[in-house]
Amino acid sequence: MSGAPTSRGAQTRARLLELAEAAVISKGYASTSIDELIAGAGISKSGFLHHFPEKSDLARALLERDIEQVTSVLAQVFAEADAAHDDPLDATIDGLERFSRVFAADPNTPPGCLIASLTYQQALLEDAHRDLLAGAVLARRKAMRARLERIAEKHPPRASVDLDDLADMAVTVVQGGYVIDRVRTQQTLVVGQQLALYRSFLRRVFQPG
Amino acid sequence: MPITGVTKGVTTRERIMDGAEAAILRQGFAATSIEEVIAAAEITKSGFFYHFKDKHELAKALLERYIDHDTRIMGELFAKTDALIEDPLHNYLAFLKLLSEVMDDLPDRHPGCIVAAYCYQDQIFSREIRELSREAMLRWRNLFRSRLDLIAQRYTPTIPVDLDVLADLTLTLVEGGIILDKAIEGRFLARQILLAREFVKLVFQPA
Numbered sequence: 001m002s003g004a005p006t007s008r009g010a011q012t013r014a015r016l017l018e019l020a021e022a023a024v025i026s027k028g029y030a031s032t033s034i035d036e037l038i039a040g041a042g043i044s045k046s047g048f049l050h051h052f053p054e055k056s057d058l059a060r061a062l063l064e065r066d067i068e069q070v071t072s073v074l075a076q077v078f079a080e081a082d083a084a085h086d087d088p089l090d091a092t093i094d095g096l097e098r099f100s101r102v103f104a105a106d107p108n109t110p111p112g113c114l115i116a117s118l119t120y121q122q123a124l125l126e127d128a129h130r131d132l133l134a135g136a137v138l139a140r141r142k143a144m145r146a147r148l149e150r151i152a153e154k155h156p157p158r159a160s161v162d163l164d165d166l167a168d169m170a171v172t173v174v175q176g177g178y179v180i181d182r183v184r185t186q187q188t189l190v191v192g193q194q195l196a197l198y199r200s201f202l203r204r205v206f207q208p209g
Numbered sequence: 210m211p212i213t214g215v216t217k218g219v220t221t222r223e224r225i226m227d228g229a230e231a232a233i234l235r236q237g238f239a240a241t242s243i244e245e246v247i248a249a250a251e252i253t254k255s256g257f258f259y260h261f262k263d264k265h266e267l268a269k270a271l272l273e274r275y276i277d278h279d280t281r282i283m284g285e286l287f288a289k290t291d292a293l294i295e296d297p298l299h300n301y302l303a304f305l306k307l308l309s310e311v312m313d314d315l316p317d318r319h320p321g322c323i324v325a326a327y328c329y330q331d332q333i334f335s336r337e338i339r340e341l342s343r344e345a346m347l348r349w350r351n352l353f354r355s356r357l358d359l360i361a362q363r364y365t366p367t368i369p370v371d372l373d374v375l376a377d378l379t380l381t382l383v384e385g386g387i388i389l390d391k392a393i394e395g396r397f398l399a400r401q402i403l404l405a406r407e408f409v410k411l412v413f414q415p416a
Contacts, residue, residue, distance in 0.1 A: 028330035030240035110331070117329040119392045120321060123236035137392045161407055165400045172385025172401050179384040180377060182328040183339075183346045193374045194381045197408070200368055204411045 013051045015041045017065050020058055025112040029059065029121050056126050059118070063129060066114040067136045073102055074143070088150040089206050093199045096170075100195045103188060111181040111188040113174070137171060144170045155206040166205065173198045222260045225250045230271050234321035238268060238330055268327070269338055275323040276345040282311065283352065297359035298413050304356070305379065305406035312386075313399035319387050350376050357409075364413040375412065379405045 019040040023032040034055065038048050052058040081095035115133055122130055145167035152163060177191035184190070219227065228249035232241040243264055247257050261267040286307045294300040312319060324342045331339055353376035361372060382405045386398035 025329070027332035028237045028239055030237050031330065031333055112329060115392065116325075116388050119388055120234070120326045120329050121237040121240065122391065124240055134393045137389065158411075161404070162400070165397070165404055168386075168389060168397050168401065169382070169404055172382050172389055172397075174385070175388040176381035176383065176385025179322075179325045179328055179388075180346060180380055182331065183324060183342045190377055190381065193371070194378065197370070197374055197378055200370070201404075201408050201411070204368065 009051075012041060012043060012047065013061075016043075016048065016051060016058075017061055021062055021066070021114055024062065025114060025117050026110055029118060029124055034058075056129070059125060059129055060132070062114060063118070063132050063136070067132070070136075071139075074099065074140070077102065078147075087154070088147065089155055089202070092147045092151060093202060096195060096199050096202075100192050103195075104192055110186045111178050111191065113178050116175050116178060140171055141167050151202075151206055157205050158208060161205050166202070169198060169201075221250070221252060221256065225252065225257060225260055226267070226271055226274060229267055230275075230323065231320065233271070233323070234326055237326065238264075239333055265335060265338075268334065269341070272323055272327060272338060272341055276341065280345075280348070283308070283349070286311070287356075296363070297356065298364055298409075301356045301360060302406055302410060305402060305409070308379075309399045309402040309406070312402060313396075318390050318394070318396055319398055321391060322384060322387050325384055325387065346380065349380055353377075353379055360409075360413055366412050367415060368412060370412055375409065378408060 016037055019037050020032060023036065034045070034048060038045055041048075052061065077098035078091070078095040081091045081098055085091040085094055115136060118125060118129075118133060122133075125133070141164075145163060148157075148163045148167055151157075157163065157166075173194040174191055177194040178188075180190040181188055225246060229241060229246045232245060232249065243254075243257060246267070247254055250257075261270065286304050289307065290300045290303045294303055324345060327334055327338065327342060350373065354372055357372045357376055379402070382401040383398065386401035389401075390396055390398050
């Protein structure tokens with residue numbers, strides 16, 4: 001995480017983004033109004049426009065903030081896991097478990113992911129923002145793929161499983177899990193269960209028997 | 210679970226629904242106006258209201274059609290595997306292979322799942338619509354679960370696994386695969402379903 005913002009302006013900006021993220025995840029980008037954000041943050045419209053002259057500036061800032069936060073959480077949990085284990089398989093599984101615990105502690109209700117929410121409203125975004133979104137997803141696959149390669153050097157995987165697919169799966173279990181949670185219970189439950197399944201899948205793929 | 214069908218010789222009602230569905234999957238429900246749907250279907254406003262009394266009735270009809278369609282596709286795939294394969298494990302593995310092929314055979318990338326599109330705007334939908342989605346998601350999980358129960362009667366899992374969670378894996382990878390495909394404009398959905406298949410194999414087949 002990027003630490004607490006210091007100046008008053010930065011605090012207001014952070015508060016607006018927090019409110020906007022919750023609104024976009026619960027009812028979508030189109031239904032999120034500038035007026036409700038202004039009311040929520042207790043500022044004037046000109047105060048809002050100072051931070052975000054256009055709604056698309058808000059979309060960009062939301063995406064950037066989400067990418068930065070998730071990237072920083074991932075970097076941290078995997079750094080801790082790498083420090084705790086010599087074996088790359090153990091380290092990756094431990095990192096995923098730590099990541100799951102961050103999720104479980106996240107009071108983010110209702111469950112959901114900003115990137116998925118915006119993906120289902122892509123046509124409302126500018127091209128540059130769609131690229132930003134795609135870039136974030138690609139970066140996560142690539143990072144997982146690099147970890148899987150390191151594991152495969154030490155533990156040859158089952159021939160039947162492709163490492164690219166396995167890397168993608170880290171993204172799909174989280175995104176799919178959120179959808180199911182959102183539809184079924186409005187609680188973050190399936191994401192954690194599916195991530196646990198993914199960890200046991202990794203174990204079986206790289207350590208048969 | 211989301212599979213798109215091909216519609217030929219469509220009625221006006223279906224044409225309205227097809228256009229609305231495509232628009233909602235691109236930009237969401239709130240941003241999709243009745244005017245836009247009317248223009249896409251090349252009908253008049255009164256033509257629209259003849260079929261749907263308001264936008265929410267359209268939303269409900271789209272969701273019901275989507276759920277019915279996917280339920281039917283899965284029923285048809287299981288009817289095929291049930292006719293050919295008695296062993297429950299091989300039957301389920303064949304089903305997942307066929308499901309993956311259905312996704313692979315789509316002419317374009319999967320356009321998106323209506324249930325998922327709605328869930329990310331659920332605050333603007335009625336309780337009735339949210340309940341339809343929830344029931345469908347549970348019914349599909351239970352369908353897979355009943356198959357896994359049959360497998361577990363004959364095969365001992367090689368790792369400890371909750372069968373409900375394993376049943377959810379297929380739904381999870383389908384929903385997640387669609388989001389991945391939409392986000393990076395690729396086609397990975399079919400391959401993700403094959404991973405679900407691979408996992409079921411690893412769980413129940415001794416190495």
